[in-house]
Amino acid sequence: MEYIxxxxxxxxxxxxxxxxxxxxxxxxxxxxxxxxxxxxxGGTIRDMILGNYPIYWVSDLWYLWVSVSVSFAAFFVIKAxxxxxxxxLYLDALGVSLFSITAALKxxxxxxxxxxxxxxxxxxxxxxxxxxxxxxxxxCLLLSKELYATPVxxxxxxxxxxxxxxxxxxxxxxxxxxxxxxxxxxxxxYKLELPKWFIxxx
Amino acid sequence: MEYIxxxxxxxxxxxxxxxxxxxxxxxxxxxxxxxxxxxxxGGTIRDMILGNYPIYWVSDLWYLWVSVSVSFAAFFVIKAxxxxxxxxLYLDALGVSLFSITAALKxxxxxxxxxxxxxxxxxxxxxxxxxxxxxxxxxCLLLSKELYATPVxxxxxxxxxxxxxxxxxxxxxxxxxxxxxxxxxxxxxYKLELPKWFIxxx
Amino acid sequence: MEYIxxxxxxxxxxxxxxxxxxxxxxxxxxxxxxxxxxxxxGGTIRDMILGNYPIYWVSDLWYLWVSVSVSFAAFFVIKAxxxxxxxxLYLDALGVSLFSITAALKxxxxxxxxxxxxxxxxxxxxxxxxxxxxxxxxxCLLLSKELYATPVxxxxxxxxxxxxxxxxxxxxxxxxxxxxxxxxxxxxxYKLELPKWFIxxx
Numbered sequence: 001m002e003y004i005x006x007x008x009x010x011x012x013x014x015x016x017x018x019x020x021x022x023x024x025x026x027x028x029x030x031x032x033x034x035x036x037x038x039x040x041x042g043g044t045i046r047d048m049i050l051g052n053y054p055i056y057w058v059s060d061l062w063y064l065w066v067s068v069s070v071s072f073a074a075f076f077v078i079k080a081x082x083x084x085x086x087x088x089l090y091l092d093a094l095g096v097s098l099f100s101i102t103a104a105l106k107x108x109x110x111x112x113x114x115x116x117x118x119x120x121x122x123x124x125x126x127x128x129x130x131x132x133x134x135x136x137x138x139x140c141l142l143l144s145k146e147l148y149a150t151p152v153x154x155x156x157x158x159x160x161x162x163x164x165x166x167x168x169x170x171x172x173x174x175x176x177x178x179x180x181x182x183x184x185x186x187x188x189x190y191k192l193e194l195p196k197w198f199i200x201x202x
Numbered sequence: 203m204e205y206i207x208x209x210x211x212x213x214x215x216x217x218x219x220x221x222x223x224x225x226x227x228x229x230x231x232x233x234x235x236x237x238x239x240x241x242x243x244g245g246t247i248r249d250m251i252l253g254n255y256p257i258y259w260v261s262d263l264w265y266l267w268v269s270v271s272v273s274f275a276a277f278f279v280i281k282a283x284x285x286x287x288x289x290x291l292y293l294d295a296l297g298v299s300l301f302s303i304t305a306a307l308k309x310x311x312x313x314x315x316x317x318x319x320x321x322x323x324x325x326x327x328x329x330x331x332x333x334x335x336x337x338x339x340x341x342c343l344l345l346s347k348e349l350y351a352t353p354v355x356x357x358x359x360x361x362x363x364x365x366x367x368x369x370x371x372x373x374x375x376x377x378x379x380x381x382x383x384x385x386x387x388x389x390x391x392y393k394l395e396l397p398k399w400f401i402x403x404x
Numbered sequence: 405m406e407y408i409x410x411x412x413x414x415x416x417x418x419x420x421x422x423x424x425x426x427x428x429x430x431x432x433x434x435x436x437x438x439x440x441x442x443x444x445x446g447g448t449i450r451d452m453i454l455g456n457y458p459i460y461w462v463s464d465l466w467y468l469w470v471s472v473s474v475s476f477a478a479f480f481v482i483k484a485x486x487x488x489x490x491x492x493l494y495l496d497a498l499g500v501s502l503f504s505i506t507a508a509l510k511x512x513x514x515x516x517x518x519x520x521x522x523x524x525x526x527x528x529x530x531x532x533x534x535x536x537x538x539x540x541x542x543x544c545l546l547l548s549k550e551l552y553a554t555p556v557x558x559x560x561x562x563x564x565x566x567x568x569x570x571x572x573x574x575x576x577x578x579x580x581x582x583x584x585x586x587x588x589x590x591x592x593x594y595k596l597e598l599p600k601w602f603i604x605x606x
Contacts, residue, residue: 021345029351030344033324044251049448051457053253061317115465122437134336134538137345142434143425143541149433223547231553232546235526246453255455263519336538339547 009098010063011070012091013128014039018074019088020136028075034135035071040064042128046103046120052110089188092129097180100125100152101173104159114160121156122149147187155180211300212265213272214293215330216241220276221290222338230277236337237273242266244330248305248322254312291390294331299382302327302354303375306361316362323358324351349389357382413502414467415474416495417532418443422478423492424540432479438539439475444468446532450507450524456514493592496533501584504529504556505577508563518564525560526553551591559584 017038021031047055057063103124107117133140159176219240223233242259249257259265305326309319335342361378421442425435444461451459461467507528511521537544563580
């Protein structure tokens, strides 16, 4: 179940990578490459920082095939998809929710402390998107004013606290994934920002 | 022979890194630093992803010295070189051909599967250039419309297939290097792009 | 003592990361994230290249807490700080001096050669800043005309030479840190550049 959800969120990330290239008139292989980097980038950086070798997609090639296949498919339906950018923001929110919580769970299971689990959850969830935005020369999502890092941080903090005092992944994982997804979705729908005194005005 | 070719292609990459800084009025050490990062970056990322420690230029310092020396020399002849940008595009094509095939061979020899070998060939060949373009604030070569990733992908696929059924590096390596180089050179000379239905129009 | 100085320089780096976001109207968590990445980025890349696991801030959480706390505090005084950009350039110079020399010492103590120590000193000192400038979409400090890499390189070369023939860290470390800091400070104060024939004109 978790494995399939992980694959699903990775596929969603690959699609956002493909969409990010829509104004560039790229050929298909560059598009697939960018989609795959977006899907695999965050987890790769997490595994490299933890020294957790072999990297997850090197030991299980299905991750590679899924991200490449989804990017490939997304390329051919790119016009339809770019008209559904709103839907995709929500799918991206779902991907971020799943990525952060499964990464935190994985890190905890490897024996690291809760703080490291939170950091790895953040890294996995947002670094793929940062690489995508840099490579495709798009405005960086992290630098937007809508809440992006905040829901992830709040959800992860609740997750590691729950997991520490009440280690029941079968319940905690879906709960916290849903929590992050709902918070981020509200941020997109209502264009939520933090209160003014939490924003750095120049 | 392979070792010398590897050094040669690395030197070519260093030169492209130096040329990328030509409009920036940088001092010599920044230029050498950028040249060296371009030359060593792709292989460093490959070794870090594979967990193949020590990184190749840490265990064999000659890679470091060659990339630094070539960048140093290129700095002083930068005007002459920037007038020969066409020649350099072809040298870059040669560098990419050599890098991708030797990386795929190295990855195969370490016991990884053909798919991982193809991925590592692509990473080694293009990530150095990506880092160069980001650091020097140039338009990213990967995002250009000319065929760039396609020749590398086709050549690598043929290489791992040949290598699997007919493991004779002495013949396969030069053959596939030449194949990628010729394809990429034609793409530069004839400004080849993929057929229209392979291009993502916005 | 060295440990405290290392923490101090990391805090200074975190502050420069926070200041780099001052024109972006970001919320607090994005700002703290960027500050922490700036503070921890250079050393993380160094440890990943050396394969020196666990990464320093994974094995000693105080690095993480200090960089997060300092970024947090800096966020609330960001207006006062941005008016003191000159002071901060000097603090950044101090951070770079400390980072480069302590990284070179650490690398030497791990048994690597002097050349690798110099390279790791450079990587630790400037990569955090490079990541900051890329993520915050600021002009890259490395690409500025003022001397930036040169003082670091000169100081590191003197340090590894001294350390090889006269291994007395208690004296060599403060001496070379001061040397880099003074050189870089002069570069900032007098707007020093290398002589014209050392600059790449296009």
